[in-house]
Amino acid sequence: MSEETMEGADAANKLESSKSHVKHAAGDLRAAAEAKAGELRGLAEAKAAEYRGKAEHVYGEARERARTFREEGEEYVRENPTRAVAAALGVGFILGLLFRR
Numbered sequence: 001m002s003e004e005t006m007e008g009a010d011a012a013n014k015l016e017s018s019k020s021h022v023k024h025a026a027g028d029l030r031a032a033a034e035a036k037a038g039e040l041r042g043l044a045e046a047k048a049a050e051y052r053g054k055a056e057h058v059y060g061e062a063r064e065r066a067r068t069f070r071e072e073g074e075e076y077v078r079e080n081p082t083r084a085v086a087a088a089l090g091v092g093f094i095l096g097l098l099f100r101r
Contacts, residue, residue: 077084
């Protein structure tokens with residue numbers, strides 16, 4: 001074989017080797033990116049579950065507080081019907097004046 005043919009074959013081998021290394025590096029990079037994405041997805045799901053739990057807790061407390069206010073209001077009206085009616089009339093009168101304008 002001539003020297004030029006040997007150099008050409010050597011260059012072709014180096015090119016193929018470089019292509020192989022680049023493909024392997026790209027595959028490694030893709031695998032690392034997928035692993036990181038999976039890790040971040042897991043962290044995001046954990047945070048979402050944490051915030052969902054907090055929201056459910058706050059919602060439950062708010063419902064309980066509203067139920068308590070309603071029960072206390074009903075109890076007040078039963079114990080003081082005259083005051084309750086007078087207060088309702090007063091609030092209605094004031095609202096009527098405000099909305100009439």
